[in-house]
Amino acid sequence: MARVADAIVLDDVHKRYRGRRALDGLDLTVGRGTVHAVLGPNGAGKTTAVRILSTLLRPDGGRAEVVGFDVRSEAGEVRRRIGLLGQHAALDEQLGGRQNLEMFGRLHHLGARRAGVRADGLLARFGLADTGRKPVKEYSGGMRRRLDLAASLITDPEVLFLDEPTTGLDPRGRAEVWSSVRSLVGGGTTVLLTTQYLEEADQLADRISLIDGGRVVADGTADTLKARVGGDRIDVVVRDASQLESAAALLTDGAVLDADRRLIGAPAGDRMATLTRAVRALQEAGIEADDIAVRRPTLDEVFMALTGMDAEVAA
Amino acid sequence: MSAIGTRAGTGAAGWVLADSWTMTRRELAHWARQPVRIVVGLAFPVMLLLMFTYLVGGGRGVDGDHAEFLVPGMLALTMAFGLEATMLAVTQDLTKGVIDRFRAMPMFSGSVLVGRSVADMLQSVAALAVMTGVGYAVGWRWHNGLTAALGAVGLLLLLRFAMLWTGIQLAMVAGRPEMVQAVQILVWPVGFLSNVFAAPESMPGRLGAVVEWNPMSATVTAVRGLFGNPGGSGGSWAAAHAELLAVAWPVALIAVFFPLAVRRFARIGG
Numbered sequence: 001m002a003r004v005a006d007a008i009v010l011d012d013v014h015k016r017y018r019g020r021r022a023l024d025g026l027d028l029t030v031g032r033g034t035v036h037a038v039l040g041p042n043g044a045g046k047t048t049a050v051r052i053l054s055t056l057l058r059p060d061g062g063r064a065e066v067v068g069f070d071v072r073s074e075a076g077e078v079r080r081r082i083g084l085l086g087q088h089a090a091l092d093e094q095l096g097g098r099q100n101l102e103m104f105g106r107l108h109h110l111g112a113r114r115a116g117v118r119a120d121g122l123l124a125r126f127g128l129a130d131t132g133r134k135p136v137k138e139y140s141g142g143m144r145r146r147l148d149l150a151a152s153l154i155t156d157p158e159v160l161f162l163d164e165p166t167t168g169l170d171p172r173g174r175a176e177v178w179s180s181v182r183s184l185v186g187g188g189t190t191v192l193l194t195t196q197y198l199e200e201a202d203q204l205a206d207r208i209s210l211i212d213g214g215r216v217v218a219d220g221t222a223d224t225l226k227a228r229v230g231g232d233r234i235d236v237v238v239r240d241a242s243q244l245e246s247a248a249a250l251l252t253d254g255a256v257l258d259a260d261r262r263l264i265g266a267p268a269g270d271r272m273a274t275l276t277r278a279v280r281a282l283q284e285a286g287i288e289a290d291d292i293a294v295r296r297p298t299l300d301e302v303f304m305a306l307t308g309m310d311a312e313v314a315a
Numbered sequence: 316m317s318a319i320g321t322r323a324g325t326g327a328a329g330w331v332l333a334d335s336w337t338m339t340r341r342e343l344a345h346w347a348r349q350p351v352r353i354v355v356g357l358a359f360p361v362m363l364l365l366m367f368t369y370l371v372g373g374g375r376g377v378d379g380d381h382a383e384f385l386v387p388g389m390l391a392l393t394m395a396f397g398l399e400a401t402m403l404a405v406t407q408d409l410t411k412g413v414i415d416r417f418r419a420m421p422m423f424s425g426s427v428l429v430g431r432s433v434a435d436m437l438q439s440v441a442a443l444a445v446m447t448g449v450g451y452a453v454g455w456r457w458h459n460g461l462t463a464a465l466g467a468v469g470l471l472l473l474l475r476f477a478m479l480w481t482g483i484q485l486a487m488v489a490g491r492p493e494m495v496q497a498v499q500i501l502v503w504p505v506g507f508l509s510n511v512f513a514a515p516e517s518m519p520g521r522l523g524a525v526v527e528w529n530p531m532s533a534t535v536t537a538v539r540g541l542f543g544n545p546g547g548s549g550g551s552w553a554a555a556h557a558e559l560l561a562v563a564w565p566v567a568l569i570a571v572f573f574p575l576a577v578r579r580f581a582r583i584g585g
């Protein structure tokens with residue numbers, strides 16, 4: 001039975017842990033075959049949302065559906081169609097990598113033979129064929145993450161949940177996960193990924209929901225969100241703290257000062273032009289700088305901008 | 316309820332068996348990777364048996380050979396102490412991330428518990444085999460034929476099965492490491508407030524009554540009777556109906572804790 005529906009729907013979902021509010025009316029709609037990033041700081045409710053969608057946690061209120069199936073009353077149908085990469089490794093540490101994958105394949109009811117074939121295929125695809133017999137507890141962090149990702153793909157899920165897939169990985173591990181996600185999307189899988197990194201959402205997602213305090217603060221494409229933040233930032237560290245104010249006056253409007261770190265932060269509309277202009281202006285004014293850099297806005301700044309709390313940055 | 320959703324999603328009842336077998340294989344694979352732990356697990360009750368036979372000199376208040384009196388009690392004690400082994404295993408398992416993956420899959424969720432129970436029962440059969448072997452070596456015998464002896468083994472395994480589901484439920488309700496420790500300590504007085512080491516008649520009145528009604532004492536008395544070992548009934552109602560109680564107690568525990576545990580497991584994580 002094919003149901004035409006969005007891949008994921010959260011409608012006014014609430015969840016409390018012993019009175020402590022984790023989700024406070026979360027809304028989310030994810031179209032089929034798209035990548036949606038849920039971006040938010042620690043404690044925003046990202047894991048709670050993923051656990052509700054993957055049937056591990058029951059919502060207190062609201063509607064939660066995956067490809068048209070209710071996560072409460074049709075949990076079995078949901079489980080058949082999803083893959084889950086949780087925030088922490090969901091593997092049997094004592095067993096080998098191949099034993100893990102083969103076991104998950106059997107439990108997904110592939111049957112013994114197909115489970116074995118599938119396990120070997122995934123081990124090869126994720127560069128784990130040589131270490132398939134080693135117990136998982138002897139794996140490195142990156143290997144473990146790859147095996148965990150392989151395990152969540154055991155049945156080519158329609159919808160894949162990735163909860164902070166690259167947190168704790170080195171840049172190489174991060175790049176590996178990113179390329180895996182990109183190749184999945186080519187195959188039509190819907191991906192919901194959570195992250196604390198704006199850059200990750202930017203790199204991978206078609207749409208982004210920014211959440212805080214268990215509700216959506218802003219959503220849209222990466223471009224629309226960034227436009228609302230005001231793009232890149234320039235940071236200048238002056239050598240002499242007494243020159244902080246005069247240096248700030250030379251930079252763009254909207255500069256914020258941090259006297260302790262002798263730091264000025266200001267919006268940078270065009271990266272190159274802003275940098276060149278700043279260097280020249282400082283030189284002409286005879287102000288020495290220890291550091292000048294143009295960078296992407298941080299999650300904090302996106303947050304501040306989108307929640308209208310700019311004023312507090314200067315504090 | 317999520318439990319119903321899970322079962323409906325599992326589809327054919329055949330998957331209940333297939334998933335249970337997969338989870339049993341998981342436990343056996345753990346064994347294969349940790350042979351030393353298996354050996355230690357079997358050596359501990361054997362050490363207790365030898366210690367009580369030779370060092371402590373059990374069998375106070377009863378005539379006859381120490382080993383003849385002690386072995387049935389030690390077998391029952393080993394089955395009862397299985398409570399903490401199961402509780403520890405389930406407590407550890409529940410803290411593992413892999414449980415989340417199991418719960419997010421379209422499998423029969425109870426198969427995690429079935430795997431645990433099959434593995435624990437197999438371990439207990441091995442323990443009984445080793446202990447009766449060692450018991451034979453130190454002079455213990457069965458006297459009433461093979462059928463009665465097998466009946467005794469059946470009663471022992473029934474006690475273990477009851478402890479198993481009690482342990483699973485306890486682990487889920489209060490499965491923190493400090494709770495497991497508390498149970499590990501508490502099983503000792505419960506074990507000793509039985510007729511394993513001494514006949515109830517040799518104890519002061521009220522203590523004797525507690526000892527006679529201890530579920531473990533029923534199993535011990537019944538098993539002694541079936542093996543034809545000394546230390547039989549003391550004449551009280553509980554002692555006279557030991558075989559009935561040795562079935563009734565464990566069956567009652569299983570009837571209470573089995574459904575509770577299965578239901579609770581399906582709802583973990585709320």
Ligand SMILES: Nc1ncnc2c1ncn2[C@@H]1O[C@H](COP(=O)(O)OP(=O)(O)O)[C@@H](O)[C@H]1O
Pocket residue numbers: 017018020021022040041042043044045046047048049
């Ligand atoms: N098991 C739990 N018990 C109590 N509070 C929890 C539990 N899990 C999460 N919380 C709280 O719920 C809120 C949301 O947590 P979580 O969904 O884990 O956020 P995130 O994944 O975005 O960091 C936080 O305030 C967190 O402290």
Ligand SMILES: [Mg+2]
Pocket residue numbers: 046047048087164
């Ligand atoms: Mg989280």
